[in-house]
């Protein structure tokens with residue numbers, strides 16, 4: 001398999017007045033060519049910091065303090081801002097949650113997308129740029145594309161602005177597209193359209209996608225493989241089928257139980273995971289989920305579980321998978337037939 005992205009033992013921290021926020025604490029994964037991978041987890045689990053680390057776009061005091069990020073075989077950690085500018089847009093591009101913060105309100109949208117094209121190909125004439133932007137707008141299904149070039153961001157709806165952001169991200173045909181909660185700010189029917197759009201452009205262009213969301217249901221629509229993050233760590237990794245059929249980490253089970261099921265009675269109460277995420281300045285010594293985990297044993301509170309391999313491409317950081325542990329009441333073994 002051809003790795004587009006290879007992240008090895010990534011550690012990213014923020015220095016704040018109250019201490020070092022250890023936002024990402026040793027994350028490893030790969031993204032293959034043409035693959036669509038999902039990263040899910042509750043707010044604060046380290047999803048955005050992971051993707052901003054890949055982009056080398058950490059804000060403020062954010063620093064990669066350990067590990068490696070290889071894109072197309074090349075190490076990005078330690079590259080200069082100038083070198084990163086030639087890579088961003090062309091090899092990797094990112095779509096953010098709120099298009100309003102990433103679009104310039106004072107410049108017509110067509111010009112902003114044109115600028116992205118120009119920054120990677122200075123030989124393009126103005127007419128060529130405009131023609132390319134119209135093509136891109138058509139690709140992301142912006143109606144009357146040729147007429148909308150001169151519109152300003154505020155003249156677009158939220159969904160249309162997100163289409164502009166997707167057009168901008170696709171402008172230079174990146175090998176990897178990172179989408180960080182691109183539909184979270186949109187209402188449900190528009191969310192669905194944007195997901196369909198992303199699926200069809202991925203098919204057309206064959207790029208790899210890293211799709212970040214707090215909603216496992218959304219991942220099921222778009223991704224073939226999933227990383228479940230919590231407390232700055234990957235707690236489980238599996239293909240999309242196994243994650244739903246055989247979740248191994250109690251945190252993953254909790255996320256599944258809290259998916260709003262649109263096909264069922266809307267009044268059916270969801271089961272949120274009780275408790276709150278860990279303090280990332282003083283992360284717990286053991287499993288970060290242990291204080292909220294219904295199955296936690298003493299070792300879970302004391303020692304960080306290693307990554308246990310459970311099958312082809314399936315792994316989980318959970319002491320319940322430790323074959324050497326005493327088998328007393330292992331809930332994963334009793335769970336097979338019944339419910340989580």
Ligand SMILES: Nc1ncnc2c1ncn2[C@@H]1O[C@H](COP(=O)(O)OP(=O)(O)O)[C@@H](O)[C@H]1O
Nearest residue numbers: 014021023042043044045046047048049060280
């Ligand atoms: N600029 C920052 N300064 C300090 N801490 C930050 C900053 N950005 C993120 N964090 C912290 O890093 C952790 C991970 O955040 P983030 O990756 O944004 O979570 P997610 O995207 O999964 O919701 C959180 O504890 C968050 O408070």
Ligand SMILES: [Mg+2]
Nearest residue numbers: 047048049180
């Ligand atoms: Mg985020």
